[in-house]
Amino acid sequence: xxxxxxxVGLGSCGIASGGRKVYEQLQQGIASRGLxxxxxxxxxxxxxxxEVLVDVVIAAGTTTYKQVTPEMADRILDEHIVExxxxxxxxxxxxxxxxxxxxxxxxxxxxxxxSPESIDEYIExxxxxxIERVAKEMSPxxxxxxxxxxxxxxxxxxxxxxxxxxxFANKSAGDKKYFICNADxxxxxxxxxxxxLEGDPHSVIEGMLIGGxxxxxxxxxxxxxxxxxxxxxxxxxxxxxxxxxxFIGQNIFESGFSFELEIKEGAGAFVCGExxxxxxxxxxxxxxPRLRPPFPAISGLYGKPTNINNVETLANxxxxxxxxxxxxxxxxxxKSKGTKVFALAGKIQRGGLVEVPMGMSLREVIFxxxxxxxxxxxxxAVQLGGPSGGCIPSxxxxxxxxxxxxxxxxxxxxSGGMVVMDNTTCMVDIARFFLNFTQNESCGKCTFCRIGTxxxxxxxxxxxxxxxxxxxxxxxxxxxxxxxxxxxxxxxxTAPNPVLTTLKYFRDEYEAHIKQRRCSAKACKELISFAxxxxxxxxxxxxxxxxxxxxxxxxxxxxxxxxxDKCVRCGQCVAKCRLEAIIRVDRW
Amino acid sequence: xxxxxxxxxxxxxxxxxxxQGKSGGLIPVLQKVQNVYGYLSEDVMLxxxxxxxxxxxxxxxxxxxxxxxxxxxVGEHIIRACHGTACYVSGAENITQVMVDxxxxxxxxxxxxxxxxxxxxxxxxxCGLAPVVMVDNDVYGRLNEARVEEILAPYW
Ligand SMILES: Cc1cc2nc3c(=O)[nH]c(=O)nc-3n(C[C@H](O)[C@H](O)[C@H](O)COP(=O)(O)O)c2cc1C
Ligand code: FES
Numbered sequence: 001x002x003x004x005x006x007x008v009g010l011g012s013c014g015i016a017s018g019g020r021k022v023y024e025q026l027q028q029g030i031a032s033r034g035l036x037x038x039x040x041x042x043x044x045x046x047x048x049x050x051e052v053l054v055d056v057v058i059a060a061g062t063t064t065y066k067q068v069t070p071e072m073a074d075r076i077l078d079e080h081i082v083e084x085x086x087x088x089x090x091x092x093x094x095x096x097x098x099x100x101x102x103x104x105x106x107x108x109x110x111x112x113x114x115s116p117e118s119i120d121e122y123i124e125x126x127x128x129x130x131i132e133r134v135a136k137e138m139s140p141x142x143x144x145x146x147x148x149x150x151x152x153x154x155x156x157x158x159x160x161x162x163x164x165x166x167x168f169a170n171k172s173a174g175d176k177k178y179f180i181c182n183a184d185x186x187x188x189x190x191x192x193x194x195x196x197l198e199g200d201p202h203s204v205i206e207g208m209l210i211g212g213x214x215x216x217x218x219x220x221x222x223x224x225x226x227x228x229x230x231x232x233x234x235x236x237x238x239x240x241x242x243x244x245x246x247f248i249g250q251n252i253f254e255s256g257f258s259f260e261l262e263i264k265e266g267a268g269a270f271v272c273g274e275x276x277x278x279x280x281x282x283x284x285x286x287x288x289p290r291l292r293p294p295f296p297a298i299s300g301l302y303g304k305p306t307n308i309n310n311v312e313t314l315a316n317x318x319x320x321x322x323x324x325x326x327x328x329x330x331x332x333x334x335k336s337k338g339t340k341v342f343a344l345a346g347k348i349q350r351g352g353l354v355e356v357p358m359g360m361s362l363r364e365v366i367f368x369x370x371x372x373x374x375x376x377x378x379x380x381a382v383q384l385g386g387p388s389g390g391c392i393p394s395x396x397x398x399x400x401x402x403x404x405x406x407x408x409x410x411x412x413x414x415s416g417g418m419v420v421m422d423n424t425t426c427m428v429d430i431a432r433f434f435l436n437f438t439q440n441e442s443c444g445k446c447t448f449c450r451i452g453t454x455x456x457x458x459x460x461x462x463x464x465x466x467x468x469x470x471x472x473x474x475x476x477x478x479x480x481x482x483x484x485x486x487x488x489x490x491x492x493x494t495a496p497n498p499v500l501t502t503l504k505y506f507r508d509e510y511e512a513h514i515k516q517r518r519c520s521a522k523a524c525k526e527l528i529s530f531a532x533x534x535x536x537x538x539x540x541x542x543x544x545x546x547x548x549x550x551x552x553x554x555x556x557x558x559x560x561x562x563x564x565d566k567c568v569r570c571g572q573c574v575a576k577c578r579l580e581a582i583i584r585v586d587r588w
Numbered sequence: 589x590x591x592x593x594x595x596x597x598x599x600x601x602x603x604x605x606x607x608q609g610k611s612g613g614l615i616p617v618l619q620k621v622q623n624v625y626g627y628l629s630e631d632v633m634l635x636x637x638x639x640x641x642x643x644x645x646x647x648x649x650x651x652x653x654x655x656x657x658x659x660x661x662v663g664e665h666i667i668r669a670c671h672g673t674a675c676y677v678s679g680a681e682n683i684t685q686v687m688v689d690x691x692x693x694x695x696x697x698x699x700x701x702x703x704x705x706x707x708x709x710x711x712x713x714x715c716g717l718a719p720v721v722m723v724d725n726d727v728y729g730r731l732n733e734a735r736v737e738e739i740l741a742p743y744w
Contacts, residue, residue: 013714016727048716188672188711226619226656227712229725267615267654270710284614286653302611345674345715352716383673417715419673433676437710443653546733548689570685572733 002059004037004081006030009053009112011044011198012191012230013352017051018069025073026054035081043199045112046353047100050092053112056080064092099350099369104331106339107192107315108355111199116234119241122202128247130321131209135255140170143214147317150325151337156182156273156310157388157414158490159336159403162317165307168297169215172305177217180301180308181208182278183224183231186270187386188437190417192341193311195353197224197231200315201238205261207314209247210321212259215307220259223278225266235263270387270441274489275308277443288443289489310415312341332358336402344370346419347377356401363397366420377422380521381505385414387434387441388494390501391427410501412494426523427506428513432460434498442491449492452483456499465526466588468514473503522584525569529587532562536581543573543582599624600632604639614640614650618657627658663698663705665743667723672711674718679732683719684708686736703744 008014008023026039047053050066056076063086065076072090079085105111114121122128134143148163169177181204185193197204208220224232239261242248250258264282271277272287279301281287300306316338320328329337336358342365345351349371356365366372366382373379381391390411392399399405406413421430439453456479459472480496487493503510512518519527532552539557551567554560562573562582574582603620607613617636622628628651637644651657669684684695687706691699698705714720717729721739728739 012712012727013716013729016714016717016720016729048714051717185713186710189674189715190711191713191715194713227709264612265616265619266656267619268656269654281615282612284612284650286650343715345718346677351674351718386673417673419677419715421677425677430677433673571682572686575679575682575733 004059005040005055005057006037006081007040007042007055007057009044009051009055010041011112011195012228013044013048014051014053015230019052021070022052022054022068022073025070026077029074029077033077033082035077037081040115041117042114043111043116044195044353045100046108046195046355047092047096047350048352049350050096050352053092058084060084065090066092066096095371096350099354099371102364102369103355104339104357105355106319106328106331107196107203107312107341108199108353109319110203111195111353114200116199116201117237119202119238119245122200126322127202127318128206128242128245130318131206131213131247132253134210134213134321135253135257140214140216143210143321144170146325147214147320148325150320150328151332151335152313152316152320152328153336153403154310155312155316155340155415157385157412159413162309162313165297165309166211166214168295169217169305169307172297174305176219176304177215178301178304178306179208179212179215179217179220180278180282180306181220181222181311181314182273182275182308183222183228183311184266184273184278185225185228185311185415186273186441187388187415187417189343189345189383189386189419190415191343191345192353192416194228194231196311196315196341197228198234201231201235202242203315203318204311205235205238205242205248207309207317208261209252209259210317211307211309211314213257215305217305217307218258218260220261221264221282221301222261223264223266223272223282226268232263232265239263269443270437271443271489271491274491277489278308279306286443288445289491291488312416333400333402335404340401340413340416342401342416342418344418344420346383347373347375347422347425348420349374358402359400361398361400362392365401365418366397370420373420373422375422377424379420380423380425381421381427383411383419383421383430383498384417385412385497386417387438388412388490388497389414390497391421391430391505392501393505395505410497410504412497424521424523426464426519426521427502427509428460428519429464429521429523431499431502432457432464435460435495438491438495442495446487446489446492448479448483448486449488449495452479453492453495455479456483456496460499463510463513464519464524466513466517466524468510470514472514473507473510477503517588518586522586527587528569528584529564530562530567530569530571530574530582531585532560533581533583534559536579538579538581540578542576542578546572546576548572596624600635601639604636608640614642614647615654618647618651622657626662627660629659661698661702663702665703665724666705666707667721667740668707668709668712669695670710670712670714670718670720670722671708672715672718674715675711675720678718680719682733683721683731683736686733687721687740690736690740704740
């Protein structure tokens with residue numbers, strides 16, 4: 001009989017939810033009970049909202065427990081393992097299962113299933129067989145042809161056909177070529193690449209090996225942002241393991257193909273996700289983008305032909321080689337093939353990672369899979385594509401997720417971050433938030449990107465403060481157009497998008513801020529005040545305790561009063577009040 | 589009281605010798621040296637320039653380009669409050685405000701007793717658990733104002 005197994009989800013989100021403590025508690029519990037079973041760890045399956053997840057695998061089948069705490073660990077061991085009784089009320093629900101079943105997992109095929117620190121488990125799933133086939137049976141041209149026919153487009157944001165890109169680098173003459181994996185993932189609100197690197201690092205390495213073979217590169221770099229320590233650790237382990245098995249090194253599968261692989265840690269600069277800036281950063285310089293052409297395929301790292309692909313793009317590659325281009329192309333739409341991983345976050349009920357076939361509607365992703373908004377507030381918009389993208393309103397929820405349909409809305413597919421916002425989020429403030437980000441992250445090379453974003457930010461700051469003036473909207477539009485036209489790289493070219501899309505779909509909010517000094521979301525501090533609803537206040541004193549300025553006074557069990565002059569509108573009292581007795585009201 | 593300066597100096601020299609003459613070495617050197625000293629002082633940057641045989645202006649130019657590098661001493665514990673999109677819409681600013689009030693420092697600052705440095709960052713990659721705060725290497729998710737005290741308690 002096979003030994004029972006307990007598997008704990010230990011991706012960053014599992015750990016953040018206390019996964020390590022659960023793991024330790026199980027470890028102790030197993031030892032003290034003298035149980036004969038194996039305790040394993042795995043990456044993120046994508047149900048971040050249910051972390052910590054624990055799988056119990058016994059002969060009778062697999063059971064998944066959700067939101068496990070150390071206190072629950074002992075009961076799981078006693079009842080499930082010792083007595084063989086499943087604790088039904090702690091298991092994932094049918095609803096949760098349904099969300100998984102609606103997905104099509106290609107990139108995430110192994111995430112949350114195998115141990116990311118075990119090369120054997122990866123190999124058991126067919127790992128390193130694609131590179132074996134490539135090295136033994138295929139010419140570089142055949143590989144490129146297969147990837148081109150699959151229709152795979154780059155998942156880093158721009159959506160350039162991967163096979164075509166490899167074709168350029170392959171034809172580019174040079175004694176030395178480089179293959180780079182872009183794992184900078186700077187888009188705030190996106191964590192697809194992190195999860196893949198933490199959950200299935202070998203798939204990315206195998207994708208790079210195949211790519212290196214196809215373009216004739218013998219040297220690879222993985223550029224990972226420094227904020228991802230666990231991803232870096234697991235990549236390092238994976239690289240060592242692959243070296244020990246001869247998948248990385250000299251004469252791989254005796255094909256004459258050799259490949260070395262190194263990790264480069266980023267140092268915190270969003271613009272380094274841009275390919276020419278990334279190259280400058282690997283070379284040890286300031287990460288400033290440069291004019292293209294020449295494209296990296298002609299002159300990249302150290303002036304040599306270089307190919308750059310995103311993590312998710314690469315994780316697709318072994319699957320495509322293994323299952324065939326036709327199978328891959330059977331998913332998706334005419335111009336966007338395959339699947340896309342999205343990171344669902346913000347005001348969403350079931351936040352986490354989902355992988356769906358291209359062409360599914362936003363509504364299905366957000367409502368059917370994500371469960372809609374998290375609180376009692378209504379859905380307002382979804383932000384796609386981060387600082388380069390835009391906010392899509394509820395009227396466009398039936399837009400299919402594919403490169404072209406999303407672009408038509410004014411947003412971009414981007415890397416796959418989907419941040420859901422409800423009607424407590426102010427759209428003008430969100431535009432300000434993104435401009436603040438791009439303004440900070442502009443490398444400063446192009447005048448309009450450096451100064452223009454600053455001017456846009458100042459205008460937005462005064463609008464949210466209730467100091468907007470007539471003509472501000474037009475000024476924003478003019479600046480946006482000029483920044484878009486005169487910036488060298490994607491950062492500047494797309495920086496106005498969050499402003500332009502919110503202006504397009506939520507212009508009334510801008511106008512209300514400027515003309516009536518009113519914020520319909522009641523989010524902009526300068527435009528609201530707080531009020532206590534007399535009938536609801538029971539005088540419990542909780543608000544008095546949290547108020548940092550002593551603006552609320554009153555005796556216990558008696559009506560409390562709020563002094564508007566002392567109030568700094570931090571909102572802590574609203575968060576604390578259980579009776580919803582304190583509300584935000586228009587100030588003007 | 590043993591001064592660790594000599595120790596650190598040794599480590600600096602080892603790092604420099606490892607990367608001497610290697611292309612693309614400056615950023616890893618800055619990262620490793622910052623791990624030793626906690627920050628990059630002018631003196632240390634001059635030594636790096638010397639060791640790698642490059643101009644001090646290049647070292648300074650690269651170091652100031654990347655947000656990871658610091659130029660003043662840091663506290664014993666570093667708090668990174670995420671202000672990425674997901675955390676922002678989930679109320680990250682309010683949580684940071686509570687920390688500012690509790691610690692008595694603004695983001696970017698260090699408490700007088702050198703216990704905590706408070707920073708804001710753009711995304712920690714745990715957006716599913718927003719709002720998120722990282723203290724040293726530990727990530728805390730699904731926060732609210734009331735939990736700030738609880739998460740800081742073990743570090744006092
Ligand atoms: C400002 C800026 C930031 C970018 N950040 C990333 C990133 O974090 N990750 C990524 O894969 N691509 C990023 N890109 C896109 C890359 O320049 C490049 O197109 C991509 O890595 C190519 O890989 P792909 O063809 O597999 O998509 C960024 C582009 C710009 C302009
Ligand atoms: S936005 Fe805060 S962790 Fe990503």
